[in-house]
Amino acid sequence: MYPNILKVKHPETNYIETLQGNVARDFEAKNIKLYSKNDGRLFIHPSSVNFSVNKFEDGFLLYFNKVQTTKAYVRDCTMVSAYPIFLFGGEITTDLEGSIASVDNCFHVKAFPRISVLMNGLRKLLDRILIEKVKKVNLDISNNDAIKLIIEILNRNGE
Numbered sequence: 001m002y003p004n005i006l007k008v009k010h011p012e013t014n015y016i017e018t019l020q021g022n023v024a025r026d027f028e029a030k031n032i033k034l035y036s037k038n039d040g041r042l043f044i045h046p047s048s049v050n051f052s053v054n055k056f057e058d059g060f061l062l063y064f065n066k067v068q069t070t071k072a073y074v075r076d077c078t079m080v081s082a083y084p085i086f087l088f089g090g091e092i093t094t095d096l097e098g099s100i101a102s103v104d105n106c107f108h109v110k111a112f113p114r115i116s117v118l119m120n121g122l123r124k125l126l127d128r129i130l131i132e133k134v135k136k137v138n139l140d141i142s143n144n145d146a147i148k149l150i151i152e153i154l155n156r157n158g159e
Contacts, residue, residue: 001062001063002089004063006042006077007060027054029051032055034061034074041072044073063075083153085103086123089104090104122146125146129144
């Protein structure tokens with residue numbers, strides 16, 4: 001589904017004073033901004049189940065359907081972590097000094113340099129395995145160590 005990815009930008013955290021001390025105030029869903037690689041800012045459609053969600057922990061949304069009415073909206077979206085984007089998205093680049101990993105110089109995440117370098121290597125290995133699978137349709141890749149590792153990373157969200 002790449003490049004149907006949205007980067008989630010939460011607003012600044014505001015705090016309220018209570019008897020127990022300062023407590024972070026919940027974001028309002030309308031203040032969350034979503035940006036796509038090709039279309040700039042997009043909005044979650046009011047009919048979407050995610051319309052009133054006020055926090056997306058992983059920082060990215062994957063969407064299926066985009067419509068243009070009064071604004072550019074996405075309807076079918078789900079939260080996604082950075083790992084599937086790095087494994088199945090565009091070109092990976094790494095800023096080693098700033099500890100920033102990017103896909104297509106658009107989707108940026110803070111990452112230790114070794115993590116982004118390892119993800120890049122795993123991605124290249126996955127590409128070679130998939131090319132081999134296309135050439136040999138009957139090839140069973142389910143027991144491949146790299147495939148098992150990728151499944152483990154995706155299931156555990158990198159933990």
